[in-house]
Amino acid sequence: MFAAADAMAIVAASYLAWFMRVWRRGDPLPDAWEEWFKQPFLFYTVPIGLYVFSVFGLYRPRRDRSLWGEQGSVIKASLVATGAVVLALWVTGSALAEERSGPALGPWGWADTPAKVQLTWLAIILPAFVGLQRAMVRIGLRILRARGWNLRHVAIIGTGRLGQIACRTLDRNSWTGISVSYFIGHHPRTSRTSCLNRPVLGGLCDLEKILEERPPDAVYLALPSRLASEIPDVLQRLERFPVDVRIVPDVSPRYVPQSMSVSELEGMPILSYRESPLQGLGGFTKRFVDVVGALVALVIFAPLMVLIAILIKLTSPGPVLFRQRRVSLGGSVFEIYKFRTMYADERGDLKPNSGGEGIDGWTQREDPRITPVGRWLRRTSLDELPQLFNVLRGQMSLVGPRPERPELIERFREDWRGYMLRQHVKAGMTGWAQVHGLRGQTSLRKRLQYDLFYVRHWSLWFDVRILFMTIYRGFVHRNAH
Template identity: 40%
Template sequence: MIRKNQRFLTQLYILADFAFIQISFLLAWWVKFESGWIPKESALPVEIYAFWSIVYGVIAIFTGVLITIYSPKRKKRFSDEVFKIFEIHGISLFVLLSLMFFVKQVDISRYYLALYMIFNVFSILLYRYFVKRSLKHFRKKGFNKQFVLIIGAGSLGCKFYDNLKLYPELGYEIVGFLDDNRVWDPAEKVRYKPILGTVNQLEEILESKLIDEVVLALPLDAHPKFAKIVAICEKTGVRTLIIPDFFDYLPARPYFDNFAGMPMINVRDIPLDLAGNKLIKRVFDIVFALFAIIITSPIMLLVVLGVKLTSPGPIIFKQERVGLNRRTFQMYKFRSMRILPEGTIDTGWTTENDPRRTKFGTFLRKTSLDELPQFFNVLAGHMSVVGPRPERPYFVEQFREGIPKYMVKHHVRPGITGYAQANGLRGDTSIEDRIEHDIFYIENWSILLDMKIILKTIVNGFINKNAY
């Protein structure tokens, strides 16, 4: 029944995508040629536009099948789907334009094409978001359930059970456990589903109960049983998932790599390791930094005058920080402190009412205006607009010993602002909490997340009570 439901949903998605592509054609045609909102120009017959819209629909569906956007989505995030939709329509537009060039159909209105693509992407994103939200709602209410059997009632199986209960919108119901040795105590009987039998009874259980997926949560010493379990599941047509007993060492979203023809689990999935993502982020950084420098240049000029008139010393303060791949660089700031005596090494945190600050420097730090020169660090390639905040080598050496995974932040360029800072973790706040946010950002990077962080930083304001 579940398989039929999935096939039915896949077919509906294909039909809906095709239908919304044709609706976008009608809307783009009306806006461009009939609404009067855009100056009229000589147009080809509507039948030609309709023909190419049908061709585009077929191309987009075929591309979607290749990119696997029509595979089961129950476990997937909507943000993954967003990226695939942009990818599909980018590829499809390229194929469409190539076909039109080949058959010499070059008179299609460019305004129409732009409107057509905007309506396509927007309408498909909108309806898919609505469908995903609706499915989650109905699954939470108990509809369209999938049934799961957990093999292994130890700590691993119990942890998976507890985690799955936190996501009722996924629509999974655990039927029970199989385990050779475990017996529930009275408290566990209330908390968990029953242990239905031993691992050797798996085939019998699968034949007698409706089960869609089997989750192996066995310890490493049970590895010899895996082959038989997987074979039984495949024989009965049930999907099998394996939770590795070393999952505590893995990130939230590990992925499989291939090395020398062998599948391997990559312990740290970093989207910015991909050349395409690196290029997108670097281009965005350069464009944004140039724009920010132009917009803030009058403010920077006033700050230069303020620093110069209120205290002796250089206008720009340079400080060694640890950046990408643990390489050090000189980070720029407008100077907010008094000049230290020659030979003095500064290894202290800035504190509230810090006597080293100038009066104007206090204002700069509170408003984050002292950070503006870092846009030049971005242009130089030392930093990114968004990323984990860089720290001084002295503190890096301290934190790397005491804070787990601290050094992971150096897998990407440091940023002027970051996911931690956008969520209020600035100044005198928990280093552990900041690192958790930094690792989330590193593992879940997208250009949309960068934009969201920048917007959140602007909306929340640059004044922060923890900024000393």
């Protein structure tokens, strides 16, 4: 079903891209419609698109797949498919060397021929069309499945805490269309007859008999960790039956990341439980957004930064910038830049604290060392603008947990479990905690919870959301000081 819908979306996107080419060229539409069917473009686009989508796993049966996760895969697959079409046309010499049709759209003259105009539009339209139709189909299927249509009946092996968690989770997410029909006890024999209003048909000794009499569509293996040694034997017994098998690991949900991957090395399965999300394409795209965003911000804020530098020099002696050692990705130490907001001596060192520094090393609201201009800068967070240079140097990101001093991290890593997970991503100028008002002297526990949520659920769209929230909610906050 999805392949047929994708094929129609590819045809529609191809035609609209062709229409943009014809419209730019000024040809009458009826003639263009006939010409469209004579072009090799369509015969490349549909099979290549379907093949690439298959390689990206878009046709695997995944009822529990998130809509946003699928949209990300669609965008990547669509761009790869467009690139493959370009390569195919170039290899076969079809249509890429046509007459020029107008001014180039870019410095390299990419879109200066009709075919290139068409391919450029295809790269824009294809992910939009395929993503839209897939979202509509997915939502429609979810509605039908939640109402009892297109169900898959499953059995859960394990009546303990883990099996009950699996059952309740599937019940809450009825849109998956996965219905728990019965349980099988995790002991050889069991006296239980029901669990969560489902029948318990027997224990592990009765496994084969139960599956023969009431064959399910899939089996969820939810054995407690103390019975982990039994899993290989149960899996071997399940090989005799044509059912899908899924394993529910006995791991607390709070320790489960957003996604885990499974790889294989000489037949040995390896489960990647925790790794930095900024690897491969994710790290490249985040770095690209950081560089572009920092350059744009520097252009916009350059006049203001010059004005701030002048005000600092006119109102207090000392350097314009304040430098301090902070920690970022992987424990790397760097010098963070800020506009100086406190009084300094002739050498540029900050004046000694006279009771203004809190017990956690952060500046208090009424710190007497803060200059009048510095108080305004802190209140508006404009003292952070020089960190755009840290972003360009690759030491920080636009979005991420705020960087801390090395001495504080050494203390926090002992006091707060999971604190070091913050260093799986680069430190940021703004973050998930900051847009929720957790700045200054606010709860470290809450701040850590928001930071860890960001690390475990990072995506490019999450970064974009935080940036928009930062702009929408403004830079001024009552906890900034």
